[in-house]
Amino acid sequence: MIIIRGNPVIRSDRRGKxxxxxxxxxxxxxxECLMALxxxxxxxxxxxxxxxxxxxxxxxxxxxxxxxPNKPVILKGAVKHWPAIRKWSHYxxxxxxxxxxxxxxxxxxxxADAPNGNFFVMPEERNMKFSKFLSIMEEPENYPGVFYIQKxxxxxxxxxxxxxxxxxxxxxxxxxAIGKEPDAVNFWMGDHRAVTSMHxxxxxxxxxxxxxxKDFILQPPTDLPWIPYKKYQVAVYKEIGSGExxxxxxxxxxxxxxxxxxxxxxxxxxxxxxxxxxxxxCRVHAGDALYLPSLWFHHVRQSHACIAVNFWYDMEFDIKxxxxxxxxxxxxQEVQ
Amino acid sequence: MIIIRGNPVIRSDRRGKxxxxxxxxxxxxxxECLMALxxxxxxxxxxxxxxxxxxxxxxxxxxxxxxxPNKPVILKGAVKHWPAIRKWSHYxxxxxxxxxxxxxxxxxxxxADAPNGNFFVMPEERNMKFSKFLSIMEEPENYPGVFYIQKxxxxxxxxxxxxxxxxxxxxxxxxxAIGKEPDAVNFWMGDHRAVTSMHxxxxxxxxxxxxxxKDFILQPPTDLPWIPYKKYQVAVYKEIGSGExxxxxxxxxxxxxxxxxxxxxxxxxxxxxxxxxxxxxCRVHAGDALYLPSLWFHHVRQSHACIAVNFWYDMEFDIKxxxxxxxxxxxxQEVQ
Numbered sequence: 001m002i003i004i005r006g007n008p009v010i011r012s013d014r015r016g017k018x019x020x021x022x023x024x025x026x027x028x029x030x031x032e033c034l035m036a037l038x039x040x041x042x043x044x045x046x047x048x049x050x051x052x053x054x055x056x057x058x059x060x061x062x063x064x065x066x067x068x069p070n071k072p073v074i075l076k077g078a079v080k081h082w083p084a085i086r087k088w089s090h091y092x093x094x095x096x097x098x099x100x101x102x103x104x105x106x107x108x109x110x111x112a113d114a115p116n117g118n119f120f121v122m123p124e125e126r127n128m129k130f131s132k133f134l135s136i137m138e139e140p141e142n143y144p145g146v147f148y149i150q151k152x153x154x155x156x157x158x159x160x161x162x163x164x165x166x167x168x169x170x171x172x173x174x175x176x177a178i179g180k181e182p183d184a185v186n187f188w189m190g191d192h193r194a195v196t197s198m199h200x201x202x203x204x205x206x207x208x209x210x211x212x213x214k215d216f217i218l219q220p221p222t223d224l225p226w227i228p229y230k231k232y233q234v235a236v237y238k239e240i241g242s243g244e245x246x247x248x249x250x251x252x253x254x255x256x257x258x259x260x261x262x263x264x265x266x267x268x269x270x271x272x273x274x275x276x277x278x279x280x281x282c283r284v285h286a287g288d289a290l291y292l293p294s295l296w297f298h299h300v301r302q303s304h305a306c307i308a309v310n311f312w313y314d315m316e317f318d319i320k321x322x323x324x325x326x327x328x329x330x331x332x333q334e335v336q
Numbered sequence: 337m338i339i340i341r342g343n344p345v346i347r348s349d350r351r352g353k354x355x356x357x358x359x360x361x362x363x364x365x366x367x368e369c370l371m372a373l374x375x376x377x378x379x380x381x382x383x384x385x386x387x388x389x390x391x392x393x394x395x396x397x398x399x400x401x402x403x404x405p406n407k408p409v410i411l412k413g414a415v416k417h418w419p420a421i422r423k424w425s426h427y428x429x430x431x432x433x434x435x436x437x438x439x440x441x442x443x444x445x446x447x448a449d450a451p452n453g454n455f456f457v458m459p460e461e462r463n464m465k466f467s468k469f470l471s472i473m474e475e476p477e478n479y480p481g482v483f484y485i486q487k488x489x490x491x492x493x494x495x496x497x498x499x500x501x502x503x504x505x506x507x508x509x510x511x512x513a514i515g516k517e518p519d520a521v522n523f524w525m526g527d528h529r530a531v532t533s534m535h536x537x538x539x540x541x542x543x544x545x546x547x548x549x550k551d552f553i554l555q556p557p558t559d560l561p562w563i564p565y566k567k568y569q570v571a572v573y574k575e576i577g578s579g580e581x582x583x584x585x586x587x588x589x590x591x592x593x594x595x596x597x598x599x600x601x602x603x604x605x606x607x608x609x610x611x612x613x614x615x616x617x618c619r620v621h622a623g624d625a626l627y628l629p630s631l632w633f634h635h636v637r638q639s640h641a642c643i644a645v646n647f648w649y650d651m652e653f654d655i656k657x658x659x660x661x662x663x664x665x666x667x668x669q670e671v672q
Contacts, residue, residue: 329373
């Protein structure tokens with residue numbers, strides 16, 4: 001049986017009208033020039049690791065050093081003053097919001113919104129009381145599937161209003177730096193097996209860790225030519241009982257392009273061009289924040305039951321985006 | 337007779353190691369993508385005229401709205417408080433610095449550092465008392481040639497120290513915005529026939545007009561594919577008496593690439609690709625300043641005896657530069 005779901009909003013690439021269809025990578029003079037683009041990026045301004053700042057700079061300095069040049073940075077202790085850092089025990093959360101119904105992504109393998117065979121598979125979205133979700137986090141072995149609160153619809157300000165003031169509605173110095181309020185604030189909590197597959201967002205992102213840690217793999221926008229995409233039929237996981245999941249196609253939605261390489265175990269025989277790319281790894285600890293610039297590719301994992309809140313601010317569709325789209329156009333080709 | 341001069345520093349393109357050699361323009365898919373780059377630039381962020389601000393914004397706002405997105409803007413009244421605006425009459429200047437020896441560019445036609453036939457011709461650099469230069473400005477018909485103080489070696493802070501405090505050593509809000517002191521401050525004064533041929537600089541530029549007006553033609557960096565370059569043999573003008581000038585080759589310096597189209601009368605039969613480019617014209621009046629972003633092509637003229645001071649700040653060699661060089665590489669080809 002095929003269940004037809006509503007059209008999913010694949011938010012992260014919703015502005016990607018002209019998605020990169022590069023496969024198996026560019027050749028000839030174009031390839032040479034793209035390789036020079038990547039190598040000069042490293043010489044000119046990229047760091048081999050994500051820099052760490054011990055104090056939050058002024059909004060102007062932050063804009064000048066990180067936002068304008070589109071460079072990621074970790075801000076040590078940026079949210080250590082949030083009451084959430086000391087308050088958000090399971091006991092406290094159960095007490096405060098245990099009866100709230102939240103939307104939880106459930107998958108058999110931890111991969112929500114990710115390729116599986118020929119499918120781009122979205123999670124089963126299950127509504128449950130937050131207390132139930134906490135129980136699952138505490139005894140995951142008793143529940144089939146991998147559970148992750150990862151709904152990117154500003155769920156923190158929509159579903160977690162009772163604990164909102166323990167964290168924040170915005171990151172004031174960042175709002176001042178880029179002259180905007182956040183467009184969405186998302187609450188993340190989940191299993192250590194849950195993985196956010198590599199993708200990019202059309203947002204400036206401040207990712208704040210409240211407890212545990214997050215592990216990021218980041219790749220700059222100039223890596224686009226080396227990151228292979230494929231078209232996948234959209235589908236969704238559905239538990240069919242006794243811990244089994246099936247994949248249900250969504251014919252209405254059709255197909256979407258998605259990154260077909262796993263940066264944790266890249267298949268370099270199939271995608272040798274990925275070798276020219278420049279992944280950097282970083283771990284963000286509780287109390288710290290990562291500035292994840294717009295259009296940077298990222299892959300995310302976390303410690304078990306890690307809690308994080310991230311702030312999405314609309315990006316500027318300026319000269320950097322203009323250049324990025326040019327490269328995307330140049331590298332695009334139909335994918336089989 | 338060929339006079340060998342010292343190697344000229346062609347400052348404006350001194351970082352342009354891999355100069356665009358595009359001629360007669362790109363073709364095929366590359367051309368299509370470059371045309372989309374230009375048209376999307378217009379849709380996304382370019383203005384059809386240079387915007388005018390009535391007040392200077394905060395350093396953060398200026399960085400966010402203009403420097404980071406690399407967009408020119410006129411700042412009305414930005415230097416109207418300079419004593420120079422009311423003080424710098426010819427009478428005052430003759431009195432204050434009449435005996436100072438300054439370096440003046442002399443050409444037969446107003447074009448210093450510009451193509452003439454197969455040559456890139458630099459001006460005759462003549463040292464004279466400033467009082468003599470003022471006399472020439474007052475009665476240009478009595479002197480053969482076109483005279484222009486245009487030496488871009490921070491001549492304002494080097495040669496004009498006695499009137500420096502009438503203007504400024506820096507533009508404080510701009511220094512704060514980009515977090516640097518100026519690298520060079522240049523004094524410009526000259527004949528209305530003097531023209532600065534189209535070129536680009538690797539500087540963030542604040543161009544301040546003290547008296548008269550300056551007329552700019554500006555083209556964004558994304559116009560690079562449509563702006564033809566040619567290689568020219570370097571030469572220099574030399575007056576040989578009775579108002580005649582000769583062009584003396586400089587074999588030691590060899591050849592330089594320079595823009596071979598005149599935006600005032602573009603030869604579209606020869607360079608049809610220029611039609612895809614996006615020139616904007618603006619006039620900057622006394623008391624006002626133009627922010628001329630790095631890598632923007634510009635062509636400059638002025639009212640007779642116009643006085644201006646410009647501040648060059650080192651640009652950032654960041655992701656925007658990285659993308660720009662990629663396009664330069666992609667479009668490069670050997671020029672005959």
